Amino acid sequence: MTLRDIIPIILIVALLAFLPVFVTANTVLNFLVFTLIIALTAQGWNILAGFGGQFSFGHAAFFGTGAYAAALLQVRLGINPWVAFVIGAAAGALVGWVIGYLSFRSGLRGSYFALVTLAFAEVLRILANAATFTGGAAGVLIKLDVRPENFQFESRAAFFWIALALVGAVLVLTRWIERSRFGAQLVAVRENEAAAKALGVDTLRVKLGAITLSGAVTAAAGCLYAQYFLYVDANIAYGTWISVEAILAPIVGGIGTVFGPLVGAVALHGLGEITKLAAGSIPGIDLMVFGSLLVVAVAFAPDGILGLLRRFRRPAQPTGASRHA
Amino acid sequence: MLEVQNATKRFGGLIAVNQASLKAAAGSITGLIGPNGAGKTTLFTLISGFERPTEGRVLFEGQDISRDEPHIRAQRGIARTFQIVQPFAGLSVVENIAVGAHLRHARRSDAMARAQEVGRRVGLGPELDKSASSLTVAGRKRLELARALATEPKLLLLDEVLAGLNPSEIRDIIPVIRAIRDEGVTILMIEHVMQAVMNLCEQVYVLAQGKIIAEGPPAEVCDDPTVIEAYLGAGAAERLKREKVHA
Structure with missing residues (x-):
C-alpha cells in the first residue's frame, strides 16, 4: 500500500469532517452519527462477504456483542468506557473467530454458512433477553455522565468525529486488504476455493482472519451505538434489523469495494430521511424506499452505485474486472 | 522426486484407484494415460492432497505427504x-x-x-x-x-491441459511445457492427446480400472497388448495384429 492508495480516503474523510461546522441541528447530527454507525457495521460485513464471499446473515452477533460488552463492562464492572470500547471490539473479534472456526472447519459455505450465522445471532439475542446479567428484556441503561473521559460528550459533533475517524480507519484497513497478499488470497477464496487451495492458500486461515477482522469492526460499531444512545436491549443489539442493515449498505453501495458500505449507508439512509420528510408521518415509508432501492440495485446495478459510476466512466469494460475500486 | 506407493482410494464400495504405484524422476516428464474413468484424476487428487488415500502412501522428496493438506503440499512445491x-x-x-x-x-x-x-x-x-x-x-x-x-513448483501436475485445444494450439503449447521441464521442473501429466505424450514423455504409466497395467517408454507402452485391450476391449490386440499381418 502506498500513500497514493489512501489519498482518496484522506480527502473524503477530511471533507466529511467539516460537516458539523455547517450543520449544527441536533436532528441532522443524529442522522449523521447513526448513518456512520451503520456504515461501520456494513464495513465489517463487507470484509467477510464482499472480499471473502462468505455471506453472513447474522452480523448482529458481532454488533450486539460489542454493544453489550461496552454497556455491561462499565455498568456492571465499573470499567472505563474507553477501555470497554476496546474490549468490546476484541470480544467481537473473538465471537467472529469462534463462529468462523466452528462453521468453516466443518466446511460450511454459501447458504449454509448464512443460516448458521443467523442462528448464532438469534441464540445470542434470546440469551441476552433472558439472562439477568444482561438486564433481561429491560436492557441496560448507561448512566448519563457527560465527561470526555467517560466517552460522553456535550456536543454531538464530537461523537460524529469519533465515528468518522473509525470509519476512516476501516477504509484504510479495507484498502490495505485490497492491496495485500491476505486480500489477494481472500478474494481468491471468494472466486474459487478449490483453485485457491491448489495455489497454496490456507483457506481456513484466510477465512478465519476475515471473520475475525469483520467481527471486530462490526463490534466497534455496536460499542459506538451503545455509547451514543446509552441504552441497549436484546432486540436492538442482536436484532435482525442490524444484520439486514449490514448487508443492504454494501449491496447498494458496491459490494467488495472500499467505499461501497459508506456510499450505500449514506444513500439508503439519506433517501430514507428525505422520504420521511417529504411523505410526512406515514409509518414505514423509509423501509419501502429501502426495499425499492434494493430491488433497483440488484436488477440494474449488481455492482452497486460505485459499479454504476464506473460503468458510466468506461462503458466498454467487462463487468468481471470491475470488482476493484 | 515423487513416489506413489500402493495407493488405494475407495469411495464407498467403488474402488477408484487400486494399489497404484508410480515414480516420477526429478527433471523428467512422466505421462499418465488410460481410458476414461480409469481413475487418473483421482490419482492426481491423492498426489495434490484434495483427497487422502484409503491405503498406501505418497512420498515427495523422500517424505511421506499422504496426510498433508493441499496448501501444505503447494508450499512444499507441488502445483496442479x-x-x-x-x-x-x-x-x-x-x-x-x-x-x-x-x-x-x-x-x-x-x-x-x-x-x-x-x-x-x-x-x-x-x-x-x-x-x-x-x-x-x-x-x-x-x-x-x-x-x-x-x-x-518443483513438481507440476498437469491434468489434461491440452484437451479441447485444436491442433495448432497444441503445437504452440508443447514447446512451452518442454521449456518448463528444461528449467528443472518435474512434470507429471495426464493426457489423452497421444501426439503430445509421444512427443514429451520419457516414461508413461497406463491406468485402467484403477490399476497400473503397464509402464515404460511411450512407444513400447502403445504396443503393449494389455494396453490396447484396455482401450479397445478384449481381443482387440489379437485382431489388430491379424489386420497388420494381412495388410
Missing part, C-alpha cells in the same frame, strides 16, 4: 492444474496468476511483477489485463498452467 478449468472469474488474468505468485512473494508488487513474467512466458502477454472470464478455452488452459507455474 484442473482438468475442468477453475479460473477466478471475477479477476483479471494477471491477478489470477498473482494469487499463485503470492505463495512465494509476500509483497503485492513483487507478486504482480512475477505474475506478468509468468503470464508472458505461457503466451498470455496480450491478455494480461483482460478479465479471466473473457478468455477462450485455450486461454483458460494457459491460465491454469500460468497460475500453477507462478507458485514456483
Whole structure:
C-alpha cells in the first residue's frame, strides 16, 4: 500500500469532517452519527462477504456483542468506557473467530454458512433477553455522565468525529486488504476455493482472519451505538434489523469495494430521511424506499452505485474486472 | 522426486484407484494415460492432497505427504492444474496468476511483477489485463498452467491441459511445457492427446480400472497388448495384429 492508495480516503474523510461546522441541528447530527454507525457495521460485513464471499446473515452477533460488552463492562464492572470500547471490539473479534472456526472447519459455505450465522445471532439475542446479567428484556441503561473521559460528550459533533475517524480507519484497513497478499488470497477464496487451495492458500486461515477482522469492526460499531444512545436491549443489539442493515449498505453501495458500505449507508439512509420528510408521518415509508432501492440495485446495478459510476466512466469494460475500486 | 506407493482410494464400495504405484524422476516428464474413468484424476487428487488415500502412501522428496493438506503440499512445491478449468472469474488474468505468485512473494508488487513474467512466458502477454472470464478455452488452459507455474513448483501436475485445444494450439503449447521441464521442473501429466505424450514423455504409466497395467517408454507402452485391450476391449490386440499381418 502506498500513500497514493489512501489519498482518496484522506480527502473524503477530511471533507466529511467539516460537516458539523455547517450543520449544527441536533436532528441532522443524529442522522449523521447513526448513518456512520451503520456504515461501520456494513464495513465489517463487507470484509467477510464482499472480499471473502462468505455471506453472513447474522452480523448482529458481532454488533450486539460489542454493544453489550461496552454497556455491561462499565455498568456492571465499573470499567472505563474507553477501555470497554476496546474490549468490546476484541470480544467481537473473538465471537467472529469462534463462529468462523466452528462453521468453516466443518466446511460450511454459501447458504449454509448464512443460516448458521443467523442462528448464532438469534441464540445470542434470546440469551441476552433472558439472562439477568444482561438486564433481561429491560436492557441496560448507561448512566448519563457527560465527561470526555467517560466517552460522553456535550456536543454531538464530537461523537460524529469519533465515528468518522473509525470509519476512516476501516477504509484504510479495507484498502490495505485490497492491496495485500491476505486480500489477494481472500478474494481468491471468494472466486474459487478449490483453485485457491491448489495455489497454496490456507483457506481456513484466510477465512478465519476475515471473520475475525469483520467481527471486530462490526463490534466497534455496536460499542459506538451503545455509547451514543446509552441504552441497549436484546432486540436492538442482536436484532435482525442490524444484520439486514449490514448487508443492504454494501449491496447498494458496491459490494467488495472500499467505499461501497459508506456510499450505500449514506444513500439508503439519506433517501430514507428525505422520504420521511417529504411523505410526512406515514409509518414505514423509509423501509419501502429501502426495499425499492434494493430491488433497483440488484436488477440494474449488481455492482452497486460505485459499479454504476464506473460503468458510466468506461462503458466498454467487462463487468468481471470491475470488482476493484 | 515423487513416489506413489500402493495407493488405494475407495469411495464407498467403488474402488477408484487400486494399489497404484508410480515414480516420477526429478527433471523428467512422466505421462499418465488410460481410458476414461480409469481413475487418473483421482490419482492426481491423492498426489495434490484434495483427497487422502484409503491405503498406501505418497512420498515427495523422500517424505511421506499422504496426510498433508493441499496448501501444505503447494508450499512444499507441488502445483496442479484442473482438468475442468477453475479460473477466478471475477479477476483479471494477471491477478489470477498473482494469487499463485503470492505463495512465494509476500509483497503485492513483487507478486504482480512475477505474475506478468509468468503470464508472458505461457503466451498470455496480450491478455494480461483482460478479465479471466473473457478468455477462450485455450486461454483458460494457459491460465491454469500460468497460475500453477507462478507458485514456483518443483513438481507440476498437469491434468489434461491440452484437451479441447485444436491442433495448432497444441503445437504452440508443447514447446512451452518442454521449456518448463528444461528449467528443472518435474512434470507429471495426464493426457489423452497421444501426439503430445509421444512427443514429451520419457516414461508413461497406463491406468485402467484403477490399476497400473503397464509402464515404460511411450512407444513400447502403445504396443503393449494389455494396453490396447484396455482401450479397445478384449481381443482387440489379437485382431489388430491379424489386420497388420494381412495388410
